[in-house]
Amino acid sequence: AAEAAAAVKAPAGLRNAQGPESRIGLLIAAALGIGLLATFVVISILREGPLRPKVVFTTKDQTFLELNRDDGYFEVVRKLGSPKEDRWRQGGGELKFRVLTYPERGYSALLMGTERESARYVGSVDANWHAVHSVDSPRGGNTLPLLRNLKPF
Template identity: 45%
Template sequence: MSTPPAPPQAELFDRPFSFYPPIHGIEHNEWRLKEATWSEMLVRNTAADIEVAIPRRYFGAVSETDKPVMIVGLKQELEYRMGTVWPVRKPVLAMPAPVMAPPPVERSETSPGEPRGLAAVLGISQERTDTRITRMIVWTFVGLASLLIVVWAVIRFTPATKPSFVARDQSYLELTRDDDYYAVIRKLGPPAEDRWRPNSGELQYRALFYPDRGYAIILMGAKQDEARYIGAMGLGADGKGWSPLHSIDYARGANTMGILRSLPRF
């Protein structure tokens, strides 16, 4: 067994000191060393007539200075009881026991005529409540059925809107009011059919048909060689249509859409 270190009596003799932490149960914390052995140290309180032997294993380090007072460390909190010191044992708090749930209360059986549920809350008879609920359900179904009938009628009797025809290409958008027959040929190529309508008043119309593209180019002018581009007419998916696809604006702001709409197919 190893020999325990010698107590620090050389530093403590004839010098007051204080313990840290202080010894519980003794108010004044100033001591003097009276006697030291290899196993314990006998100390005396300077204010109270108390002498107590403290086992050396509880002693710790001693402060390097004694100003204002030398401090002797204790490795464990001690308590003075019955003329000696004891280690302080902190009480362990026990967790409170869980609160037991109250036993379920037995419900008394209600009589057949006694109102229950919503009827009991509103203070009305059960039969009257059932009648109101039944009426609400019936009117709800009637309202839904009426709404479905209205939606069906709107869908059934509304005439279907015919989709507008869109040409296979829109190369006609590159044409301008200054383009004549030859300019159209350079941009779109030769037409499949070239029709001229001479007996239409002061202005004559020329139609260049491109059935593979889905439209006809309309030229207008006083003479055939002076006719200029005024718009394009859609031929429809079957090639028999005749509706304006494109129009142009004149210098003064007028548009050729009105002319194209009134122009019959020729």
């Protein structure tokens, strides 16, 4: 039986040959393996580099959160300091707006009322005139829709 097994030869394509074809196959496999390993190492290094910078959290001035709907001009100045600019919007309607601008803080406080001296705080807007703080209005609801619809002046 051992002689019969030895007499049976493997087909020509399945021989365990050490010819140039098998060496090229090993070379290709090794090159692919090294390439994949190098790619993995480069990606691992670059993930922590400039392509993915670390997030740095900074705090912004949020003193406007201390303001409420009962605050008038003097209360706002007491809490936030003197404004860089104080504008009063004369409108055709009954209600008028006063804007106290604080550029170093990055926002403006808005007051609303019929008279300049009796205007009360209704909210704050950022430098792009987006509402950053609103208060509940005395009649119910909130001043956020009012701030969103108010045009910059």
